[in-house]
Amino acid sequence: MALVLLLVLVITEIGFAVFELTKSTTKKDWTKRQLGVIGAEILIYLLMLVLPGIDFSFRFKGFVILLAIRIIFAFISFLINRKNEKIKKKVFIVLGKLFTCFFIIGSLAPAFIFKDYNGRPLMGSYEVAESESILIDHSRTESFETDGSYREVPVHFYYPENAEVIKEHSLPLVIFSHGAFGYYQSNTSTYMELASHGYVVVSLDHPYHSFFTKDSDGKTITVNPEFIQDAMRIQNGGSEETEEEIYEITSKWIELRIADMNFVIDTLEDTVSTNNMNETWFVNDDSKNSISNIIKLIDIQKIGLMGHSLGGATAVTVGRREDVSAVIDLDGTMLGEEIGVKDGNPIINEEPYITPLLSVDHEAHHQERIEAEKTGYNYVNNIILKNATEGYSTYFKGSEHMNFTDLPLFSPTLAGLLGVGDIDAGKCIDQVNSLVVDFYDSFLKDSGEFEVQESY
Template sequence: MGTLLLLIALTFEIAFAIYCMVTKQNHKKIKNWMRIAVFCAFIILTLSSVIVWSLRWVLPAILLLILAVTGTVSLIRNKTNTKQYKTSKLVWKSIIMLLAFVFALVPAIVFPQHPSPKVTGEYEVSTATYTYVDKNRKEEFTDNGDNRFVNVEFWYPKNADEKYPLLVFSHGAYGIKASNTSTYTELASHGYIVVSIDHPYHSFYTRSEDGTNVLINTDYNREVDNLNKEGIYTRAEEYGLIQKWMKLRTDDMNFVIDTILQKAKSDKTSVYQHINTEKIGVFGHSMGGASSVWLGRERDDIDAVVNIDAPFFSDLVYKKEIGDYAARDEAFKTPLLNIYSDDVWGQLDSNSTYVANKLNNKNFKDAYTVHFQGAKHLSLTDLPLFSPILANYIQGGSADIDPYYCVETENSLILKFFDDKLKGIGHFTPKKTY
């Protein structure tokens, strides 16, 4: 919609400028009426929900309102246009107006309005956000002595009348807790309570209950960026960074789970009172998926794990004698579903950080593994729907898979897996390739 409106605006401004140059007149009265009409059309499209109002439309609305008001004032004053026509002045005014429309419509182009993926469950979904403060940990990214805090958001069945399994999600390296909102909504609509975690200073940004905003830490950002480049770190240095990141992530996840389990015993808030504390699943994308697999090994109360496009950092061993990675030799006993894009699928046979993910690893012989052919790393999040331009920029190109097919199929697989493992519904038998 943003791109279409920009094309219409550019076409109108260019066509009108050419008309003025051909007739050698300013046609100010016609321009005023047309700008009033355009603003009215914008209002009608918004009221009829063709344009779904959101922050992306604030700048275009302000620009069109200003043009409509100035046009109306000019018509009311009804002054005779005595200004002499000048082509150079007309061209400059047109260029400025074109730039103004481009600037105003950038948010709508970068973050286009889009239909939400299908929600197939019977429950209406509610959300709630909280900030948990860990009194047992100090924040390592600051020197002010504050305790570590974690922001979480719940998606859960509205008007709940029973207890539901708890599912805990962890985002990727630069992600945010809303990265897979369509997945949480689908799961909650089928009777799950989903909580997604913002890992402060690992997430792109996070906002606390008191309004505090925290952006990604620059040192962490640089470390992740350098890890994806050849020759920056030795294997030993890479391994050290991975262990540091995983400790922070798994400490956050353990703290959130323990906090929720405690609140389920004492807090009268509806979302906590409807959690079945005997049924817990964890899942995550990229680094969050690695953290989820780690918790699947670490905690006895985790009943199912979904790993979305992540290495098994929990099963990665650095062997000094060979100066390279090897896979841990211990069976993984928690039910596990791996979902891979092309970006990761092509690395599963290498001796990289994915060495433990090899399909012939006998310690994961009972795990389910599916491959989304044509998908890229971010195809397994909602970002390609929310901002195709941003997703393509971050992952270095567009994916060869329909984003709605990819996300909706992924959501369906995750739902069926958790239904089987946590609720005993159905028999999970996925295809190998989608």
């Protein structure tokens, strides 16, 4: 429907321009008719709100702002020129309408890039609520800043509604880490599904690794450009660095993320134990009660970690903690388990992995693991799963890296640029979410034996 709206608006503008070009138009008449055309376009948009795909969401925010600016300036122009009998030059009519069409197309671009996505149907019995806070780590200064400020980690909670009627300290905690230049909402359907089954889920942002987030001053923090360049270069195989140099780069990434996740776990455990939100917590006044109720729900004896891509690598290494009961890696190379490089080959942490671990790969990643096994290459995922006391692995046929997030459903265009397969995106993420719930039910709720197919 966004395309229909765009075509109607462009045709309206072109038709108006053609009409004006066929006659000599005074500036007085031009501004009056221009005001009427913009008013008609506003009416068209409002009438089309009844149709699917047209709404007041962020997808149309730029367009609404453009309409508001245009109607204001058109009205001001009308007042200024209401007695102006000079002829409007045709070249200005043409240029004006060309620029108008350009701005209309640009303002509607988000409606084409992003879909009208409202999440996946929930299979659990609980309705889901959300809240958020920022945790301030007073033991670390922000390495991406020069002002001596502390590292801040935004945390976003997904949990069963009516938390006050649920037994205290009865719900397992799952903490999620997003991928490189992802952000906390990358797997919202997964968080929602878990929360609907009686879990408290915390999705954390890694500032400067996250596409965007906000700090305690309300400032928007965008992804660090150098981090993007390094990540894209290394991921696409265009890096000229040696294995040792690549390790130096990636180990810094994972070190930062591991510190963030450890900090979140430690803070939540301390807050649950003491029932006190200290100066570490930055919470808006309207969120304090909900955060307090969430804290009372958490059973810190039942902690699960998970993440996508670089976030999965983070979860795996932090998952060696004794207080973590289950870990899921969604298509991540377990970089935190690489402890060095020797003669151009990675040195892998050979200690047994005793935390139950589920690894989910896209099809090409699975084939890479098989090839590494055949050639004897020390691929970290193979070694960690081999040394795992309870290690499970599966892959999805026809999938690519971004199929394990909500992005293909939210923005097929962006997902296509980052890697999406021909598998049905909705069915894929639903199956992933079902596996996630089954895995955590088994190891965090002691609910039956976990089983997984070789592939889906």
